[in-house]
Amino acid sequence: MISKIISHEWLQWRRDSRLKWLAIFLVVISAFALWHQINFQSTLLKKRLKAQEDSRQEWLSQELKHPHMAAHFGNYAYKKPTLLHCFDPGLTIYTGTSVYMEPHKQNDFLFSQSQESDTGIRFGWLSPAMICQLILPLLIILLSFNSINGEYEKGTMALLISQGANFRSVLIAKTASVFLFFEGFITLYLLVTAYCSAVYLGTVIDIYAVLYIWIVYSLYCFIWSLSGVLVSSLIKSSGTSIALLLLLWMFTNIILPRGSANIAENMHPLITNQQFKQLLTASIDKGIDGHDPKNERAKKIEKELLLQYKVDSVQQLPFNFEGFIMQQSEAYSSKVYDHHFNQLFTTLKQQKKIQSLFGIISPYISLRNISMAAANASLETEIDFQQQAEHYRRSFVQNMNNDMKDNSAYGSFKTYRVRKDKYASIGDLQVQNRTMQWSIPTLFIEHISLLLWVLFLMILLFISNQKKVYN
Amino acid sequence: MNIQQQQKNNIPAISLNTQYWLFIKSKTNLLLLSIFFIAGIYSLYQGFAFKRKQVNAIASFQHEKIKKFNDLLKGFDADTTNKLGKEAFAEVSSPFKSNRNIVLPTFKPPVSTAIFAIGQADLFPYYYTLKVESFFMQIFKQGEIANPLRSLSGHFDAAFWIIYLLPLLLILLCFSTLSAELGNGNWRLINSQGITVKKWLNSKFLFVGCCVEIMIGLIFIAALLLNYFYFNQYPTLNDFLFLLGVNIYLIFWLCLIYMINAFGKNTSANAMYCGIGWVVICVLIPVLISMAIEKSIPIDNTNISRMSRRPQGAKFEDSSFGTKIIRELGVAYPINKNATISENSPGFRLAVYLAFHKLLDDANTAAVKNYFSKIEARQQITNISSILNPAASMDGIFTSLANNDARASHDYFWQTKHFHSRLNDIYYPALFFEKQLAKSDYAKINTFKYQPIYNSVTLFYSYIILLLMSWLLLFISNKKTNKLN
Numbered sequence: 001m002i003s004k005i006i007s008h009e010w011l012q013w014r015r016d017s018r019l020k021w022l023a024i025f026l027v028v029i030s031a032f033a034l035w036h037q038i039n040f041q042s043t044l045l046k047k048r049l050k051a052q053e054d055s056r057q058e059w060l061s062q063e064l065k066h067p068h069m070a071a072h073f074g075n076y077a078y079k080k081p082t083l084l085h086c087f088d089p090g091l092t093i094y095t096g097t098s099v100y101m102e103p104h105k106q107n108d109f110l111f112s113q114s115q116e117s118d119t120g121i122r123f124g125w126l127s128p129a130m131i132c133q134l135i136l137p138l139l140i141i142l143l144s145f146n147s148i149n150g151e152y153e154k155g156t157m158a159l160l161i162s163q164g165a166n167f168r169s170v171l172i173a174k175t176a177s178v179f180l181f182f183e184g185f186i187t188l189y190l191l192v193t194a195y196c197s198a199v200y201l202g203t204v205i206d207i208y209a210v211l212y213i214w215i216v217y218s219l220y221c222f223i224w225s226l227s228g229v230l231v232s233s234l235i236k237s238s239g240t241s242i243a244l245l246l247l248l249w250m251f252t253n254i255i256l257p258r259g260s261a262n263i264a265e266n267m268h269p270l271i272t273n274q275q276f277k278q279l280l281t282a283s284i285d286k287g288i289d290g291h292d293p294k295n296e297r298a299k300k301i302e303k304e305l306l307l308q309y310k311v312d313s314v315q316q317l318p319f320n321f322e323g324f325i326m327q328q329s330e331a332y333s334s335k336v337y338d339h340h341f342n343q344l345f346t347t348l349k350q351q352k353k354i355q356s357l358f359g360i361i362s363p364y365i366s367l368r369n370i371s372m373a374a375a376n377a378s379l380e381t382e383i384d385f386q387q388q389a390e391h392y393r394r395s396f397v398q399n400m401n402n403d404m405k406d407n408s409a410y411g412s413f414k415t416y417r418v419r420k421d422k423y424a425s426i427g428d429l430q431v432q433n434r435t436m437q438w439s440i441p442t443l444f445i446e447h448i449s450l451l452l453w454v455l456f457l458m459i460l461l462f463i464s465n466q467k468k469v470y471n
Numbered sequence: 472m473n474i475q476q477q478q479k480n481n482i483p484a485i486s487l488n489t490q491y492w493l494f495i496k497s498k499t500n501l502l503l504l505s506i507f508f509i510a511g512i513y514s515l516y517q518g519f520a521f522k523r524k525q526v527n528a529i530a531s532f533q534h535e536k537i538k539k540f541n542d543l544l545k546g547f548d549a550d551t552t553n554k555l556g557k558e559a560f561a562e563v564s565s566p567f568k569s570n571r572n573i574v575l576p577t578f579k580p581p582v583s584t585a586i587f588a589i590g591q592a593d594l595f596p597y598y599y600t601l602k603v604e605s606f607f608m609q610i611f612k613q614g615e616i617a618n619p620l621r622s623l624s625g626h627f628d629a630a631f632w633i634i635y636l637l638p639l640l641l642i643l644l645c646f647s648t649l650s651a652e653l654g655n656g657n658w659r660l661i662n663s664q665g666i667t668v669k670k671w672l673n674s675k676f677l678f679v680g681c682c683v684e685i686m687i688g689l690i691f692i693a694a695l696l697l698n699y700f701y702f703n704q705y706p707t708l709n710d711f712l713f714l715l716g717v718n719i720y721l722i723f724w725l726c727l728i729y730m731i732n733a734f735g736k737n738t739s740a741n742a743m744y745c746g747i748g749w750v751v752i753c754v755l756i757p758v759l760i761s762m763a764i765e766k767s768i769p770i771d772n773t774n775i776s777r778m779s780r781r782p783q784g785a786k787f788e789d790s791s792f793g794t795k796i797i798r799e800l801g802v803a804y805p806i807n808k809n810a811t812i813s814e815n816s817p818g819f820r821l822a823v824y825l826a827f828h829k830l831l832d833d834a835n836t837a838a839v840k841n842y843f844s845k846i847e848a849r850q851q852i853t854n855i856s857s858i859l860n861p862a863a864s865m866d867g868i869f870t871s872l873a874n875n876d877a878r879a880s881h882d883y884f885w886q887t888k889h890f891h892s893r894l895n896d897i898y899y900p901a902l903f904f905e906k907q908l909a910k911s912d913y914a915k916i917n918t919f920k921y922q923p924i925y926n927s928v929t930l931f932y933s934y935i936i937l938l939l940m941s942w943l944l945l946f947i948s949n950k951k952t953n954k955l956n
Contacts (some may be wrong), residue, residue: 029755036762051773063786072781074599078614094594094619098837099773100612100779107779108614111772114622115594115877118853119870120863122625123757130758138750239647239654239738247747253814254754258631261624262517272528273616274598278535344616351620379620 001165005173006180013143013181025138026131026185033126036192037089037332041081042200048078051098056428064417067400067408068326074102075396075429077389079109082376082433084209087190088129092378093121099386101393102329103400106337107275109386126195129371132217133364134185134253137224140178141245141449144228146238153238171229172462179225186217209436217375219450220367226457231253233464247349254361260358264351271347276340283336299330315410322413327398334394341390345383349414352379359449366446366453373439380442381434392429399426486666486674494678500644504682507640511690514632518586519697521626522942525585526598526702529578532598536576537918543572547910564909566902570825573898575601577890577919579883582874583702584709586694588630590870593622595880599887603898605828606891607778607835610884629690630869633717634862635753637683638724642745644682645728648675650738669952672732676725687717709872712930716872719937720865726944734946735955757863760856764849775842778835782827790814793823797903800826803833806896810903821903829895843881848876857933858940864933871930874923884926890919 013019055076060402062073078098085092114121124130148171151157160170190210198205228245235241271279279358304316305321314321359366372378400418408416494500544562548557562568578598585592596615625631649668651656661671691714696706731744773891785791793814801808812822850867870876897915901908 031761032762036766040765047771047773051776054773055777058780076776076780080491091619091623095617095624098615098776100776108616110614110779111776112594112617115591116770116772116849118761118846118849118863119590119867119876120761120764120853120860121755123761123863123867124754126758126762134754135521142743145743166643205911237738239742242739242740242746243643243646246742246749247639247643250749254635257624258627261621265521265618265621269524270616270618272524273596273614274528274535276531276616278531314938347622348618351618354622355624382619463834 001163002169002173002176005160005165006169006177009147009174009177010181011450015459019143022139022142026135029135030131030185030189030370033128033131033182034086034189034196034461037086037127038196038200041086041089041197043286045201048097051076052078052080052428060423061142065418066413066416066421068103068419070390070418070423071397071400073101074100075393076100077429077431079385079394081201083194083197083203083205084213084375085202085377086201086212086375087193088371088375089125089127090129090372091379091382092377093117093125095382099389101389101396103397104333106341106390106393128367129188129375132189132368133220133371136182136186136221136252137249137364138246140182140221140224140230141228141242141249143181144174144178144225145232145242145245147229147232148233149179149236149238149241152236167233167465168462171233171464173231174219175222175226175229175461178228179222182221182225186221187214190214190217206436212436213371213374216367216370216450219454223229223363223450223457226461230460230464231455243269247305253364256358256362257355257365257368260355260362261351263358264317264354267354268347268350270351271344276344279340280336282338284333295444297332298325298329301325319405320408320410320412322410323401323403323408327401327405330394330397337390344427348379348383353445356445358451359446360452365448365454366449368447370443370450373443374436376433376439378439378442380439384434385431388431389429396426483538483670483674485664486670486680489661489666490674490678493680503643504686507636508653508686508689510636511629511632511686512693514627514629514636515586515694515697516688517626518589518628519587519692519701521592521628522581522585522702525581525592529598531579533576533578536574536600539574541912543569544910544913563913564907566898566906566908567821569908570603570821570898570902572895573603575890575894575916575919577601577883577887579874579880579921581702581713582709583698583704583707584684584713584873584921585875586698586873587628587710587713588866588867588869588873588875589626589628590630590875591875591877592875593618593626593775594600595877595879597883601887601891603825603893603894605778605782606832606888607839608828608831609779610887611775611779629694630866630873630939632690633687633869634866637687637721638753641679641685641721641728641747642678642922645725645732646741646745647732647738648672649732650736650741653735653908654738667952668733668735669949672729672948672952677730680721680725683721684718687714687721709874709926712926713869713872716865716868716930716934719934720861720942723861723937723941723944725943726948730944730948730951731953733951756860757866760853760860760863764852764876768845768849768852770842770845770849772842774838778839782824782831787820787824787827790819793819796823796826796830799830800903802828804899807899807903812903812905816905818902818905825849825899825902829899843884847878847881851927851929854927855929855933857936861937861940865937868930868933872926878927879924883921886921887919893917899931 033396040213055078057074059073062070063369076098079092081089081092093113095112097111097113100107100110146153151160151170157170161167165173190213194205194210197203227248231245232241234237235244240257282365300324302321305314305317305324306312309317311317319323355365356369359369369378373380403422404416543563546559546561549559551557551560562572576598581592581597593615594617596613599610599613602609607671626676649658649672652661652671657836691710695706695710727748728745731741731748731785736744797807797810797812801810810817810822816822850871853860853863854867854871855864867876871878892917897912898908
């Protein structure tokens with residue numbers, strides 16, 4: 001019976017010219033979104049690879065100079081798009097795209113895509129993920145808002161029931177007809193996106209990530225299909241049901257995500273760069289705990305070294321003390337940066353947690369977070385990229401400082417030059433993209449929220465009774 | 472005047488009165504108004520909180536940098552008979568040493584209208600630390616800590632409340648003005664009192680428009696009071712242009728919903744058309760136009776991002792290179808033409824280094840201008856696209872009035888560059904003519920004063936276009952209502 005209702009429903013849709021136009025609209029806008037993202041991300045990848053290569057060449061071709069001065073010439077880290085950015089660019093458009101890496105300080109990531117866009121970007125950025133997250137539920141609403149009450153309005157429900165279908169099986173069939181229709185679209189769209197992205201970006205498809213995204217988007221599609229049918233069964237008038245469903249969509253997909261981000265910021269405010277730099281300076285000057293002044297730290301190191309090597313002055317040490325103290329200072333500032341950046345990241349993670357909790361009332365928020373994580377464009381992956389770049393910065397600065405310590409004489413800052421092969425001995429930055437499995441532990445609340453939604457709607461489906469509404 | 476004529480004249484009042492009673496009888500309507508009003512207050516709070524954060528950050532930043540600068544200036548009054556005093560004097564007066572000590576703040580304080588629209592203020596820096604060295608090298612390293620989570624979701628500010636939520640409120644209150652009465656059979660009764668479709672719709676939309684206008688008025692007055700009492704800012708022309716824009720935008724929406732009602736469809740169809748209209752205007756069109764703009768004006772920041780790299784190397788130790796660079800600077804800036812600094816001077820390497828910076832900045836200026844102009848062109852298209860893209864266009868205009876768009880940020884950037892040039896004009900002669908910096912030189916620097924950018928005339932263009940579109944919608948509606956009568 002269920003399969004008969006489903007095929008009947010699809011037959012009706014095929015005959016409805018408005019739905020044909022909707023389907024054409026969906027296909028066109030989806031193709032457009034995919035083309036836009038593939039074009040954008042592949043161009044971006046080419047530009048970033050070229051920029052990274054140029055930066056590397058500049059590093060290698062710099063004149064022979066003092067290692068510390070060479071370190072000051074610095075290196076750049078450019079964030080490169082990954083395959084699933086074509087599907088969901090996530091936070092990547094709002095975070096900086098490049099960072100200048102030099103000794104003594106951890107610079108900010110600058111030049112975000114959003115800085116170069118018009119204010120229209122705040123309305124959303126066209127991508128396959130946006131289509132599936134925002135547009136698809138709307139189309140589901142349009143197909144399901146009168147699926148049950150429409151039958152009553154037309155007087156065909158009695159006919160269905162008289163043919164042996166009970167009310168629940170009609171609900172299941174109506175849900176399945178909407179769900180399967182859009183599930184087919186999601187499956188196809190995701191496969192085409194993954195294939196085209198792999199071809200244009202020249203990377204390998206992460207099967208697990210694609211599969212994971214497919215499962216999560218299918219759940220989301222199911223949630224909206226079931227919601228549409230349930231609302232249609234619980235509300236007699238199709239006019240009220242579409243109004244309610246559209247309101248639900250606006251609330252969960254537009255208002256709540258914005259509201260939750262703002263509430264999260266109010267609850268865990270992010271400090272300004274000015275405050276951040278004040279904290280850094282204070283910690284470097286006075287010590288992380290405030291009781292370890294910079295000068296005393298240096299004196300202490302000097303005293304310990306003299307004692308360890310049993311010499312009277314730093315000039316007598318078997319290495320260049322200037323290089324050593326330079327690296328010690330670098331190591332201490334790194335500790336300070338770690339301390340304060342961890343606090344900053346903790347604030348951001350607390351904000352994200354608040355937003356994730358709002359996912360309990362908005363499946364969109366949960367889906368968005370999961371999708372970004374799977375596509376390597378979440379908060380955690382952005383932080384990870386920054387940390388990888390910072391790790392590289394420290395290692396190349398340390399390498400140059402060690403060269404100064406081990407190979408130069410005390411007081412030879414103006415005369416010492418690195419060897420010819422020194423620059424090449426420092427490898428280029430290799431950013432490791434995290435797998436989907438790496439992100440999963442950060443998505444506990446999101447998974448629970450989506451499952452709770454499914455559970456809640458399933459319970460509603462099984463307790464729904466036509467008599468409550470229609471008798 | 473006979474009774475019939477009197478009754479005819481009273482029909483609009485009767486219609487309005489009926490709408491009033493119907494409206495206040497519905498608890499849903501009152502609840503909706505309350506919820507949206509609370510949302511409006513919350514949105515105002517968000518704008519206020521963001522502005523307060525900026526103001527506090529600027530105050531703290533300014534205080535810290537000015538204090539350090541004043542401490543440096545104390546070197547002029549130091550007792551130069553002792554070692555410490557000598558050092559303090561040298562730190563401030565010697566061009567060779569003072570270059571790293573002169574650190575000046577520049578800042579872009581939020582304007583009065585910024586309380587309504589945060590816009591892109593979360594993306595751009597609003598304070599810079601300025602030194603003598605290359606402008607682009609130092610500025611393209613400075614940014615504000617980004618909160619990508621909030622940027623992705625967007626601000627819940629008054630602009631959002633107006634652009635997204637108020638149209639939603641209008642839809643909820645008005646989408647079934649006629650269809651509900653037709654559906655429940657009350658229309659015959661209403662019509663029997665001489666109330667036509669047009670009058671019925673007019674009275675409802677007038678009533679709802681007034682209710683929403685009162686809400687906007689209250690929020691607007693609250694914002695002005697906050698500006699005055701907390702930020703010590705008087706109302707500005709931009710505040711009222713913002714209010715004008717809000718009203719025009721809402722008139723547009725009222726006209727659109729009016730037209731949907733005038734087609735005389737049932738409640739279900741009206742809900743669907745209004746809902747789709749909202750999605751198309753507030754989500755789809757902005758997204759598609761934004762994409763089209765990006766495609767038509769491609770931007771590459773690779774070269775700009777590289778300007779933060781410190782120019783250095785063995786060439787700065789080469790005296791012939793140094794002499795050439797100083798000569799080139801003299802050609803570009805005749806004030807330095809007869810520079811007395813020679814390769815034997817202690818400040819020679821620094822002079823070459825800074826001359827190189829200056830020339831490099833000059834060479835890079837065109838690229839930066841080109842980069843910024845492309846970003847501004849993108850915004851300009853959005854602002855004038857009100858005929859196709861009313862929501863994003865108004866959002867762009869609100870952001871522009873709040874001085875929180877890319878154009879304002881770029882203007883601040885160039886004002887900072889101008890200030891940097893002024894600093895160089897004072898510092899460079901001392902360095903290149905081997906003079907000491909005097910107190911009077913520092914007095915010439917003054918403090919940075921930000922001048923908010925003027926409004927573009929495109930604002931009025933967009934307002935007029937939106938009004939014309941509203942008129943067109945009303946015109947179509949009138950045709951339709953005449954048929955319904």
